[in-house]
Amino acid sequence: MSILITGATGLLGRAIYAQCQAQFPTLDIIGTGFSRAQAPLVQLDLNDAAAVRAFFAKYQPSVVIHAAAERKPDVCENDPEQTLALNVETSRLLAELCHEQQSRLFFISTDYVFDGKNAPYAENATPNPLNFYGKSKMMAEQAIVAINPSHTIIRVPVLYGEVEYLAESAVTVIAQQIQQNPQSSHDHWAVRYPTHVADVAQTIADLIALPAAQSAGIFHVSDSQAMTKYDMACVIAAALGQNASSLVAVPEPTQSAARPYNCALKDTRLKQLGIVHSRKFDVAIQQIITRS
Template identity: 40%
Template sequence: MPGFQFSALQDEVLPQGPRVVVTGATGLLGRAVCREFQNHGWTVSGTGLRRARPRFLRCDLTDEDAVRRLLQETKPDVLVHCAAERRPDVMERNADAAVSLNVHASSTVSRETAACGALLIYISTDYVFDGRNPPYGEDDCPNPLNLYGRSKLEGEREALRHCPGAVILRVPVLFGEVESVTESAVTSLWQQVQEATEERRALDHCLQRFPTDARNVAAVCRKLAERARQDPSIRGIFHFSGKEQMTKYEMAVAMAQAFNLPSNHLVPLTELPAGSAPRPVNSQLNCSRLEQLNLSVEPRAFSVAISECLWPFTADKRWRQTVFH
């Protein structure tokens, strides 16, 4: 993120105005949130761990003392908690480490955010639902099918237990301006789209998804933060989602069409593969609460948004020299 400036940690050099700390700032959503808040005049402190420096502040969220020091030094008005293990299959294989981040670290972040008097925005997932009776409203009963969904639901409960005024924002699968196409389950399909060979590429055509641009989610986070600082009734659970229902196969075909590439090597797979973590068939979110409060944004067409994200990874190497991440 060229030109991104995080705040210095001494009080006397911090500019006036609202301050936000963004955890998981090295990730797809975290970078988008940092950029969105910075572009609207906020002082942004992004945090990460292994990939933090030089762009972001290094903080191990599983270290309670480190989290406490971070918030004491940055003194945020808002904390957007994006950090999480989001890969369901990885979670099943590394349950202890993933739960440590998704549940225990979320509990620490929530407790320390409450202690410093800041607003907490906790990013959650549509996977808290079982996908059997969509669309799901904020008050519908969660029933996660896998460890990822259960861990994020526990994180929600920890956030609300420590910060009763917290905002929970549930979102579905995300895409956006990636540093590598493998960074998102959506953009990773690009690799198979480009492999236009005689070998067939089978892609899931069972699970219904609502691919959502991380830039839109970031804008919703900023709008929620600005409104909640003025209106204490802005609290609790909200849903935001893209509006186009697509399987992975349909996403891949849409990518191919957007770049005028062949798609006849892509084959719809109508049976779920064995061995992966169970996933909801259709966990569509009802987003009317955000819309009624005028806190939503209108997603652009998937084909347009995904083209913007993937053009740096086209075959023409000149595009790679101008990538803006």
């Protein structure tokens, strides 16, 4: 048995790769990336369907965790063709290959499949994305379910964790912004639920350890601390030893791609399984910033 992780060079992918190595030491853990892939990770262009098919035939993974994606909403809005290719068509192909070889697929989706008007959202809530990123993830979910409803869809909110550089995540980039400008402005409108990638990785590993029937369908993985980016900035400023009172709260959305107001995810199914991993944001973010 082997586990294949796409996007293993990314923030979440690295955490999943490390967790799978720790939790499944007897299995072959195969991580792929593209421009940043270095041994032991394998370079794979997910936009090259023939290369993906050949890779799949060579390694024949029993489990595939598809963490690679274009996640920046503004980038997705400005390049819909590339977004569809990576976020939708690659996901469809992997779902087909997994179905053909009877492999388990774990697809990483997003809370942005919802419009943020009726939070909290249960796993069976009807998606209604506001931006193209959310729409592409919804389309990928639909394609995967159409191929095999037993595949697993993991929806997550904004993520943070151990970064290679501060701008790598939408959370830790706030530290960079504060360092560059102690009077920087931050969104104080959208409500978010920052979740540590290590907790998501642990959750996915726990689901892999279950029988396939128990891990089928949609799962929501989210911490429960509601924060705007301004709230996060205040915590991060304190971690940096700076005065949070100098920060500017922006009470309305400013990004080019529409963001939902509140996409709180209810993790009902995980709680029923007894799978709950979380941590305090202020403690975790200070540890990350201190090491960055």
